Amino acid sequence: MIIQGKAWIFGNNIDTDLIVPGQYLMATLEEQAKHVFEAIEPSFVRNVKAGDIIVAGKNFGCGSSREMAPQVLKHLGIGCILAEDFARIFFRNAIAVGLPSLTVKGISEIDRGVDQISVSLDSGRVIVKSTGQEFFASPLPEKMREIINAGGIDGILKDLAKG
Amino acid sequence: MKQTMVEKVFSRKAGKDVRAGEYVVLPVDRAMCHEGFLLSCAKLIASGITKVWDPDKVVVVLDHYVPAPDVRMADAHVKIRKMAKQCGLKHYFGEREGICHQVMVEKGLARPGDLIVGTDSHTCTYGGLAAASTGIGTSEMAYVLATGDLWFLVPNSIQIMLNGKLPDRVYSKDISLALAGRFGSEFAQYRSIEFTGDLVKNLSIDSRLVLSNMSVEFGAKFGLFPVDGVTHDYMKSVGQQDIEELYPDNGAQYEYTYKFDVGNLEPMIALPHTVDNVKPVREVAGEKVDQVLLGSCTNGRLEDLRIAAGIMKGKEVAPSVRMYVYPASRQVMLQAMDEGIMQTLSASGAIICSASCGPCFGSQGGLLGSGEVCISSTNRNFKGRMGSPDAKVFLASPATIAASALTGKITDPREVA
Numbered sequence A: 001m002i003i004q005g006k007a008w009i010f011g012n013n014i015d016t017d018l019i020v021p022g023q024y025l026m027a028t029l030e031e032q033a034k035h036v037f038e039a040i041e042p043s044f045v046r047n048v049k050a051g052d053i054i055v056a057g058k059n060f061g062c063g064s065s066r067e068m069a070p071q072v073l074k075h076l077g078i079g080c081i082l083a084e085d086f087a088r089i090f091f092r093n094a095i096a097v098g099l100p101s102l103t104v105k106g107i108s109e110i111d112r113g114v115d116q117i118s119v120s121l122d123s124g125r126v127i128v129k130s131t132g133q134e135f136f137a138s139p140l141p142e143k144m145r146e147i148i149n150a151g152g153i154d155g156i157l158k159d160l161a162k163g
Numbered sequence B: 001m002k003q004t005m006v007e008k009v010f011s012r013k014a015g016k017d018v019r020a021g022e023y024v025v026l027p028v029d030r031a032m033c034h035e036g037f038l039l040s041c042a043k044l045i046a047s048g049i050t051k052v053w054d055p056d057k058v059v060v061v062l063d064h065y066v067p068a069p070d071v072r073m074a075d076a077h078v079k080i081r082k083m084a085k086q087c088g089l090k091h092y093f094g095e096r097e098g099i100c101h102q103v104m105v106e107k108g109l110a111r112p113g114d115l116i117v118g119t120d121s122h123t124c125t126y127g128g129l130a131a132a133s134t135g136i137g138t139s140e141m142a143y144v145l146a147t148g149d150l151w152f153l154v155p156n157s158i159q160i161m162l163n164g165k166l167p168d169r170v171y172s173k174d175i176s177l178a179l180a181g182r183f184g185s186e187f188a189q190y191r192s193i194e195f196t197g198d199l200v201k202n203l204s205i206d207s208r209l210v211l212s213n214m215s216v217e218f219g220a221k222f223g224l225f226p227v228d229g230v231t232h233d234y235m236k237s238v239g240q241q242d243i244e245e246l247y248p249d250n251g252a253q254y255e256y257t258y259k260f261d262v263g264n265l266e267p268m269i270a271l272p273h274t275v276d277n278v279k280p281v282r283e284v285a286g287e288k289v290d291q292v293l294l295g296s297c298t299n300g301r302l303e304d305l306r307i308a309a310g311i312m313k314g315k316e317v318a319p320s321v322r323m324y325v326y327p328a329s330r331q332v333m334l335q336a337m338d339e340g341i342m343q344t345l346s347a348s349g350a351i352i353c354s355a356s357c358g359p360c361f362g363s364q365g366g367l368l369g370s371g372e373v374c375i376s377s378t379n380r381n382f383k384g385r386m387g388s389p390d391a392k393v394f395l396a397s398p399a400t401i402a403a404s405a406l407t408g409k410i411t412d413p414r415e416v417a
Helices: A029-033 A043-047 A068-075 A088-096 A142-149 A153-162 B005-014 B037-047 B071-087 B100-106 B121-129 B138-147 B172-183 B198-202 B205-218 B229-237 B302-312 B330-338 B341-347 B398-407
Strands: A002-009 A053-056 A080-083 A101-103 A116-120 A125-128 A134-136 B023-027 B030-033 B058-061 B091-094 B115-118 B132-135 B149-153 B157-163 B192-196 B222-224 B256-261 B268-270 B278-280 B291-295 B322-326 B373-376 B392-395
Touching: A029 A068, A053 A116, A068 A088, A088 A101, A088 A142, A088 B138, A142 A153, A153 B037, A153 B138, B005 B023, B005 B115, B005 B132, B005 B157, B005 B192, B005 B222, B030 B100, B030 B138, B037 B071, B037 B138, B058 B071, B058 B100, B071 B091, B100 B115, B100 B121, B100 B205, B100 B330, B115 B121, B115 B138, B121 B132, B121 B205, B121 B222, B121 B229, B132 B222, B138 B149, B157 B198, B172 B205, B172 B256, B172 B268, B172 B278, B192 B205, B205 B222, B205 B229, B205 B302, B291 B302, B291 B398, B302 B330, B302 B341, B302 B398, B322 B341, B330 B341, B373 B398
Parallel strands: A002 A053, A053 A080, A080 A101, B030 B058, B030 B115, B058 B091, B115 B132, B157 B192, B157 B256, B192 B222, B291 B322, B291 B373, B373 B392
Antiparallel strands: A002 A116, A116 A125, A125 A134, B023 B149, B268 B278, B268 B392
16 A cells, blocks of 8 residues: 655654643544644644655654544544654554554655655555655564554454454 | 563563563453543444453553543543443542552552553553553553453563662652653663662662653653562552562673662753753752642652652742642542641642642643743653643652742752751
């Protein structure tokens, strides 16, 4: 599967309070979505489109265990997240909700002016459209691939219920 | 095979020797939920799963929105109570007992050698009692509630060897902040930290829990202390016998070992807006504060309140400052009342609140307005976490925040009597 969209570029240590501030956690997903990145990138919510890709540095999603963080990004249409690395709980949560999140060494050196990029979820190949620059994602552990293939934990639970 | 503590726990659970880097599916000893229980249960119901795998192993504590701050949350609590009842949970504590992590340790529900998951990132706190405990999301918790097991990567381990004697008015919170400042907020990403060294035997369980709690702020999955006499005494005090021994083997494989002599450590403080933006308190002394927050799963235990009261006794909170105290649990509250700590703090002008997460993560009561400054004994100072994104939060020890409450500005606790 190929995901192609505008790259939204962020730095290191993007925490879960920046993604969804704590005070909105009990609001509906629609309401939470209005506040995503409001403290650091207010234009994000207005301009994000389905298929857009988040590109980040180290430790993306650090902080709380709130699953709303990947959930709300998925809700806004984010197709995948590419980062130098992820905070552990966010990474597990992103896979659990079916939001592909890939560790890509060197991706934070991408040119800030970059617009379109494409990502092959199968091969892990990342291509920057304007420059032709290439990166390769680390393969996901088999357990995580199983979860993504099942459509997230929801799919696995449905299989469990069927026995 | 020489093993780290985490390799021992995972090997015991797996029934075979496992090493760092392997993936394993393991049964958990406890599943701990706060209000996230609602979201996990909703997933089970949507999938047609009608019961939890073992009602005796599930713990539910309401703490993030207590007392319910609005009708939406009150309705959520109604649903949680109903589900807890339907599931026949043995360990449902409701709003009464306090912050989930403190309740887990006080009730003897986190034991050395246990493998525990919880719907909160600070679930790693029980590492202070040698339990391999860590945070997960609500979807993964739904899977655990249904099956009783979960997949794990056996993590690499980092040894932090703490040696020396802590100077006056320097505490385990200062050690945590110093580690964050020195190595950054992800030096232990996906790894298990094992705290060893001469200092450990002199650290109370309250102090150990601080270091384990803060381990997630460096990315760690676990922050483990070995079992020793202090652990045995504590477990006995919470009614637990037959304690499993857990310590690392000599020659266990660590990714690296950091030897930290705490003898020259100073009071430390994290500046806005990351936990690793750390300086000695004296370098930022004098910055005016509006709010002081004492409490949380990090530093709301009896030892913390005792330290703050020791500094504040007979003195007054600066008129320009509001100071909130959120004890970590009802039991901590009772003990603090017995010792006269709450009397001291209240007499000083502190506002005493009930045991809960309070404003730590911005859910209710005590939020910050634009341009305001808070010094807090909590664990995170992320932009916008405790209210306005234009507010600033500094993190420090109970001693430093107590000293700062008295002067109305950030103050090195060694500078006050």
